[in-house]
Amino acid sequence: MVLxxxxxxxxxxxxxxxxxxxxxxxxxxxxxxxxxxxxxxxDRLYTKKHEWVQVEGEIGTIGISNHAQEALGEIVYAQLPDxxxxxxxxxxxxxxxxxxxxxxxxxxxSGTVTEKNTAVEETPGLINTECYEKGWxxxxxxxxxxxxxxxMNENQYQxxxxxxxx
Amino acid sequence: MxxxxxxxxxxxxxxxxxxxxxxxxxxxxxxxxxxxxxxKSVFISQSHDIFTNLALEDWIYxxxxxxxxxxxxxxxxxxxxxxxxxxxxFTETNVSKLVxxxxxxxxRNSGGGAVYHDRGNLNLTFxxxxxxxxxxxxxxxxxxxxxxxWNIKADLNERDDIVINGKKISGTAAKLGQNAYxxxxxLVNANKLHLGESLAKEEIKYVSKATASVRSPIKNLxxxxxxxxxxxxxxxVGYEFLRTSATELVDGGHSQxxxxxxFQLINPTEKWFPGITEIRDLYSSWDWRLGxxxxxEIEKDIEIKADDKDLKMLLxxxxxxxxxxxxxxxxxxxxxxxxxxxxxxxxxxxxxxxxIVNALKLVPTExxxxxxxxx
Numbered sequence: 001m002v003l004x005x006x007x008x009x010x011x012x013x014x015x016x017x018x019x020x021x022x023x024x025x026x027x028x029x030x031x032x033x034x035x036x037x038x039x040x041x042x043d044r045l046y047t048k049k050h051e052w053v054q055v056e057g058e059i060g061t062i063g064i065s066n067h068a069q070e071a072l073g074e075i076v077y078a079q080l081p082d083x084x085x086x087x088x089x090x091x092x093x094x095x096x097x098x099x100x101x102x103x104x105x106x107x108x109x110s111g112t113v114t115e116k117n118t119a120v121e122e123t124p125g126l127i128n129t130e131c132y133e134k135g136w137x138x139x140x141x142x143x144x145x146x147x148x149x150x151x152m153n154e155n156q157y158q159x160x161x162x163x164x165x166x
Numbered sequence: 167m168x169x170x171x172x173x174x175x176x177x178x179x180x181x182x183x184x185x186x187x188x189x190x191x192x193x194x195x196x197x198x199x200x201x202x203x204x205x206k207s208v209f210i211s212q213s214h215d216i217f218t219n220l221a222l223e224d225w226i227y228x229x230x231x232x233x234x235x236x237x238x239x240x241x242x243x244x245x246x247x248x249x250x251x252x253x254x255x256f257t258e259t260n261v262s263k264l265v266x267x268x269x270x271x272x273x274r275n276s277g278g279g280a281v282y283h284d285r286g287n288l289n290l291t292f293x294x295x296x297x298x299x300x301x302x303x304x305x306x307x308x309x310x311x312x313x314x315x316w317n318i319k320a321d322l323n324e325r326d327d328i329v330i331n332g333k334k335i336s337g338t339a340a341k342l343g344q345n346a347y348x349x350x351x352x353l354v355n356a357n358k359l360h361l362g363e364s365l366a367k368e369e370i371k372y373v374s375k376a377t378a379s380v381r382s383p384i385k386n387l388x389x390x391x392x393x394x395x396x397x398x399x400x401x402x403v404g405y406e407f408l409r410t411s412a413t414e415l416v417d418g419g420h421s422q423x424x425x426x427x428x429f430q431l432i433n434p435t436e437k438w439f440p441g442i443t444e445i446r447d448l449y450s451s452w453d454w455r456l457g458x459x460x461x462x463e464i465e466k467d468i469e470i471k472a473d474d475k476d477l478k479m480l481l482x483x484x485x486x487x488x489x490x491x492x493x494x495x496x497x498x499x500x501x502x503x504x505x506x507x508x509x510x511x512x513x514x515x516x517x518x519x520x521x522i523v524n525a526l527k528l529v530p531t532e533x534x535x536x537x538x539x540x541x
Contacts (some may be wrong), residue, residue, distance in 0.1 A: 077252040077376070079460075100340065102341050104342065
């Protein structure tokens, strides 16, 4: 995935440099804008509490990691935040109940909820089977994309799991 | 938060059941190179009010640092039914009948199923940091205590219930966040008649995504051994907790007990736990107990006499956040007749539903619409 994103980055850079030739004024800005958004788009970013966020534009999709769903076991109920709710980074924003325990979910980034995954409310087991695809939990409009820098990328998260005690 | 804990220690020293345990702890020192040994405390709540005890549990969970200090809270309540965080009270119990019989309905913050409490039932909450959450360890403390004190042999089944001869004496639930707790009930001499009646629902079809309880045959410990009683069990489990190493199920005997912080009687008041009144208000509110019910629908068959025939209709009610948001009658033809009544957007309960049903039964068909619209 990392490799793919690099290729994507290069081809887009090419376009950007083409643009540079056409229009000297706006190109610097577009280059700057592009480099930020491309990194965000490519990477799923993780928290130490095992939530992930994937950002497209200013909307972040949030879910829990494979490690988290395995630790929870069979999830029987998903309590997700209502659309319009505002959260600060690390706020408790929902709960997942498994046969073992009710676990709090914390938002990896600040923002306002734009959508919740009703399919997961209907079939909580999706979180167990497809935690990165159909098992996403909610989407929010980011209020501070700078917060993303504090999160871990895939490699960092895998390293973190090795050191993590649980 | 550490200040509040000191307050408990200070206040507690006057009321300690075993003052020498406390003194022995303060003289022990850990060397700076090794990790400090995890200390243990047993808190005994002096309240029998379910909402106060849920608030105390929540306060401790949110404000304590359990890194080097594990806590077991012991508590018992006046008659009540406690449902899990994501449960529908109407599928677990008969809410209207509970009100009539003076049994309190409460919703806790942890997952799991519905349980009945009275003073013949001991509740245990094990608090640890999240990464030290260990349900098997906790349940083994209980079974070991039962064996040491009364020679009772209890087992853990595959669902982590404590069972004796296949019958449950304990129900378990847990909450994981920054900290963690695992709490469970222990049936000593609870009123089984009230227990059975309290956990029976009205005969209505509920369509709901809420967590359903797994119904199991239960047993009181006093039916296994007549001499078991709540005060002695409280002491036995408390000592077992204190004499066992915090990290593994190893009995440290008397010397281990002496290194702990001992038993402390806890008075869950605002003075000791600033903010606890507000938490209690939340737990006792309608918004939390019933308003938190996951969205559900009920369906009830209704037969209405028209001329010589019985007409079968279906009453459908949608309930969101505890309120009846949509009430409709499905005619034998499949045609839907929305019912506009004063009960629209009012709290759902069995009594309100039966009011609608009874009103519908009494009217002739041609007047059904008019009648229901006049409810």
